[in-house]
Amino acid sequence: MILIDGKKVAAELKSDLKKELEPFIAAGKTCGLAVIIVGEDPASKVYVRNKINSCREVGIKSFSYELPEDVSEKEIIDIIDKLNDDKDIYGILVQLPLPKHLDERKILSKIDPKKDVDGFSPYQTGKLLLGEKCFPSCTPSGVMQLLKYYSVPLSGKNAVVIGRSNTVGKPMAIMLLKENATVTVTHSKTQNIGEITSKADVLVVAMGKPRFVKADMVKDGAVVIDVGINRVDGKLCGDVDFENVKDKCSYITPVPGGVGPMTVAMLMKNTVDAFFME
Numbered sequence: 001m002i003l004i005d006g007k008k009v010a011a012e013l014k015s016d017l018k019k020e021l022e023p024f025i026a027a028g029k030t031c032g033l034a035v036i037i038v039g040e041d042p043a044s045k046v047y048v049r050n051k052i053n054s055c056r057e058v059g060i061k062s063f064s065y066e067l068p069e070d071v072s073e074k075e076i077i078d079i080i081d082k083l084n085d086d087k088d089i090y091g092i093l094v095q096l097p098l099p100k101h102l103d104e105r106k107i108l109s110k111i112d113p114k115k116d117v118d119g120f121s122p123y124q125t126g127k128l129l130l131g132e133k134c135f136p137s138c139t140p141s142g143v144m145q146l147l148k149y150y151s152v153p154l155s156g157k158n159a160v161v162i163g164r165s166n167t168v169g170k171p172m173a174i175m176l177l178k179e180n181a182t183v184t185v186t187h188s189k190t191q192n193i194g195e196i197t198s199k200a201d202v203l204v205v206a207m208g209k210p211r212f213v214k215a216d217m218v219k220d221g222a223v224v225i226d227v228g229i230n231r232v233d234g235k236l237c238g239d240v241d242f243e244n245v246k247d248k249c250s251y252i253t254p255v256p257g258g259v260g261p262m263t264v265a266m267l268m269k270n271t272v273d274a275f276f277m278e
């Protein structure tokens with residue numbers, strides 16, 4: 001079994017991005033990423049801190065907007081409008097989830113699609129579906145980067161995705177399909193899920209259910225990618241029962257240290273790509 005090292009792959013990617021950007025920053029250019037966070041959700045704060053630290057590593061200038069829980073939709077949209085017009089800002093992201101009184105879709109739709117480095121907009125999602133150059137959603141593209149780094153063959157292989165969210169499961173399926181895998185997407189209404197997952201050469205799990213995938217659901221020699229991040233008794237764990245599954249796998253990602261660091265690295269990549277697309 002080979003443990004996939006997301007931290008290492010992410011660090012290498014960020015170092016490459018830094019080298020690409022360096023001469024332009026030295027020449028006085030700014031590659032800016034704006035991050036909007038609303039409220040005090042501790043997990044969101046950790047994610048935003050990681051993103052800001054990664055920006056620093058790469059040479060991207062981060063602009064963070066920390067807004068109170070009771071901020072109005074209009075106030076957020078006014079900030080987005082200004083950022084859309086700011087020539088130094090190449091990426092804008094709104095940290096999700098937003099408090100209940102705010103309309104997430106409406107707010108996200110105000111971001112200029114060309115600055116949508118999270119890749120959540122209909123514009124970027126549509127381009128992904130059509131196989132056009134786009135800012136792909138960061139978590140599934142991070143998974144693809146890991147599979148590529150470890151030279152995992154995909155063409156003609158059975159790939160199973162658990163989860164069909166717009167930000168992870170669905171774009172994941174599209175990306176695997178593009179690499180000629182035969183893709184099955186499963187969800188909460190899927191019957192006999194273990195029967196399906198146990199035929200997977202590559203199994204990507206993105207459901208948010210701690211240690212749901214047990215050893216008897218995994219084929220011998222499978223590649224298992226665990227996207228899940230769950231907190232159980234104050235500790236992080238994935239959607240895969242790692243301790244019991246790992247010995248059946250050819251490759252497996254740990255949680256933490258697998259997909260998580262790649263998500264942030266791909267956000268950096270999308271932002272640098274936006275800068276060079278100018």
Ligand code: NAP
Nearest residue numbers: 139163164165168187188206207208227228229259260263
């Ligand atoms: P989500 O929007 O809640 O979607 C969860 C998906 O899992 C849904 O499609 C749901 O099916 C499916 N599901 C739930 N219970 C199931 C069951 N018993 N059997 C089969 N499918 C089931 O979550 P998400 O945003 O995709 O995130 C999934 C997990 O990944 C979470 O733990 C999240 O924290 C983590 N995550 C990690 C990263 C990272 O950087 N590592 C990034 C994003 C998300 P239905 O559609 O039928 O409801």
